[in-house]
Amino acid sequence: xxxxxxxxxxxxxxxxxxxxxxxxxxxxxxxxxxxxxxxxxxxxxxxxxxxxxxxxxxxxxxxxxxxxxxxxxxxxxxxxxxxxxxxxxxxxxxxxxxxxxxxxxxxxxxxxx
Amino acid sequence: xxxxxxxxxxxxxxxxxxxxxxxxxxxxxxxxxxxxxxxxxxxxxxxxxxxxxxxxxxxxxxxxxxxxxxxxxxxxxxxxxxxxxxxxxxxxxxxxxxxxxxxxxxxxxxxxxx
Numbered sequence: 001x002x003x004x005x006x007x008x009x010x011x012x013x014x015x016x017x018x019x020x021x022x023x024x025x026x027x028x029x030x031x032x033x034x035x036x037x038x039x040x041x042x043x044x045x046x047x048x049x050x051x052x053x054x055x056x057x058x059x060x061x062x063x064x065x066x067x068x069x070x071x072x073x074x075x076x077x078x079x080x081x082x083x084x085x086x087x088x089x090x091x092x093x094x095x096x097x098x099x100x101x102x103x104x105x106x107x108x109x110x111x112x113x
Numbered sequence: 114x115x116x117x118x119x120x121x122x123x124x125x126x127x128x129x130x131x132x133x134x135x136x137x138x139x140x141x142x143x144x145x146x147x148x149x150x151x152x153x154x155x156x157x158x159x160x161x162x163x164x165x166x167x168x169x170x171x172x173x174x175x176x177x178x179x180x181x182x183x184x185x186x187x188x189x190x191x192x193x194x195x196x197x198x199x200x201x202x203x204x205x206x207x208x209x210x211x212x213x214x215x216x217x218x219x220x221x222x223x224x225x226x227x
Contacts, residue, residue: 008153034216043117043204043218044156089155100146100169101206101216103155 008087010108019077023090023104028071030092034101035064035075039086047075047088077109085111115139117207117219118187125225126195134190134222138207145188146216147173147180150202159203162188195226 013019025033031052036044050057050064050073057064063076073090087108091101118137126132138145143164148156158172162182173180177195182188192199204221 036218041220043206043220045218046216100158100161100172102158103148106155 008106008108010110012110012112013080015080015082015111015113017080019075019080019084019109021075021077021088021107021109023073023075023107025071025073025090025092025104026102027092027094028068029094030102032093033064033066033073034091034093035062035073036089036091036103037084037086038089038106044089080109080111082111082113085109117142117205117217119203119205119219119222121222122220123223123225125227127227128196129194132192132195132199132224132226134192134203134205134224135187136190136205136207136219137187138205139209139217142207142209142217144208144210145182146206146208147188147190148204148206150204150221152201156204159190192224195224197226200224200226 034049035047090104147159161169
């Protein structure tokens, strides 16, 4: 289940199940979106990206969905594994300009073996 | 290609001291971005630099913080007269060109102010 509190929202899933992590982005002018995975003590690691002219993109075991109407992004992880346990961040950017990435708050994914 | 290198990995400073954080971008990358991350929070943008130029410092506090990216050598984030609230993880990312495509992050420097 998902919980929200003073700390990062946490999503707990059973190993082998699919995970869906959601993100609401802020800037309607953003045209490029990235999902990052951050393991404890490490820097963010690129997972998958999507441009605003697409609404879905698939990678290996991951799918990103983009709904520009409601400014919503989701990351789906198929057959979740213990190694997927980490904090996941969405980030948005206006790729055509000199603007930096803006990160969302993050969701902690906890995989139960 | 060694990726983005940050050092030190851990830095402990007493209140009032100076902290210097270093970032060597990936080979061929001339754009550097610094972010700060507090525990249980997302990454907050601080400053964006290209060689010898500050492009955007809108996220960096006006006092005590400065950044540079000289023609030769790593990018430096400098925090003067550190306070306990400066304790955080500081991440550097680099890219080959303008925009987020190809951002690569380093492993960060964890600053603890005692």
